[in-house]
Amino acid sequence: MIRPGGTVRELLNQIPGQNATVHGWVKTRRDSKGIHFLHISDGSCFSDLQVVVEEGIVPEEQMRSITTGSSVRVDGELVESPAAGQKVEMKAHSIHLYGTADPVSYPLQKKGHTMEFLREIAHLRPRSNTFGSVFRVRNALAHAIHTFFQNEGFLYVHTPILTASDCEGAGAMFGVTTLDLMNLPREKQSGKIDYSSDFFAKPAFLTVSGQLEAEIFAMAFTNVYTFGPTFRAENSNTPRHLAEFWMIEPEIAFADLKDDMELAERFLKFVINEVMNRCEDDIAFFDKRIDNTVLSTLNNVVSSDFEHVTYTEAVNILEKSDKDWEFPVKWGSDLQSEHERYLTEDVFKKPVIVTDYPKEIKAFYMRANDDGKTVRAMDVLAPRIGEIIGGSQREERLDVLKTRLAEQGLEESAYWWYLDLRRFGTVPHAGFGLGFERLMLYLTGMKNIRDVIPFPRTPGSADF
């Protein structure tokens, strides 16, 4: 394996004049009279290491088979580069060719490719500049998220991925079964599927949210967070939806919506700042080649205070605007994409937190306000991608929660343990959910969520 010190990132920071070895894949190759230039990438950083191969070092026949995509080990000397473009380069003493990459059939040649094409070769796209940067940022962002919560004393809780409770209520779920689909057992009288012989002896699903279980842990460990895969079986075909995605869900006890909003803002600023510091080259690349508003947007988020408006205020703003809405603005209906984007992109030009939505359009567990009409919900809206965070203060009062369940036609018995939390030592608490890939879109300027996750799963598509 390549041990610390041997990566391209570290070699590029070495003082010239010493021998070194580099392992990696050839990204480009250029030939001059009596000299070859190889750019070697091992994924450790945005920059490649330029290897200079003088004539006679390697047999010309072997040199010809060292093409874009081939894998090599180069032993040589790190030297100061006489040309512009890099400070340090490697003068090759010998090259070992691990594997060739036939230039006629290797699809990832040195040219511009569309994201759609690269998505079709998801097994090779990590070697491209763009996806190298995407997945380094993804790694740094995941780490920053843990760093933030660990620094703040939050407990990382692993909520279940398989769940037999269909009460999560956040959308269509994938069923999980070991029953023979060609020969399903049926109940004699009703003809319904008999789940008693299924693995869990009842219908089971992939989780759509860890929130309810996170609340259990918040009622013991005070501040907790989840960070794991989430599944939605919705037939959503948009650049913002995946069937499998990663979600971050903090849950904080002894806290209200104000604390929740403050946490969300501090969280976003911290992780953006971390990634900007750690992946400076990658972010610079996104700003230059993918979306030239990335840097200014991120700087704007880190340095500005988020705007706060209530749902009612937002509706007033929208009603007063002279925009022609495709969907009418009306108190009581949910804000449409066009409304959210107008608020965050045109009116405030920075992230906006909208709070206190009508209770009819929000989930049963959100805390009821005294006005009897609204609940303590919050959505964080960000320019370009819309809703990035959805959260709320949770209803901690047993009687009110029971009423809300009934209003929404939900069965109390299915929520017995959730209600128990309100029976035994209930406290005000709050939390939010954040789509990891949505945040990735924000950080990278990438346009399609399928291009910020290694292997996207969407309706009709689960390749690789």
Place this chain on the structure above:
RNA sequence: UCCUCGCUAGCUCAACGGCAGAGCGUUCGGCUGUUAACCGAAAUGUUGGUGGUUCGAAUCCACCGCGGGGAGCCA
């Protein structure tokens, strides 16, 4: 799921009822301590699939498949 646009060389696109084209990539040659190099030449096609209209279909029509954008659902 709905609306809309698209599917032609490895990739990105042109040709819009009458001989299948270009750029990039690739290959070969030239030039050059090169940097998304440059100059010259060459190879590469069942025009997404199945039917239909027509003397003749990449082009028009129908259905299917796949992809982009917008909407809904949502994170």
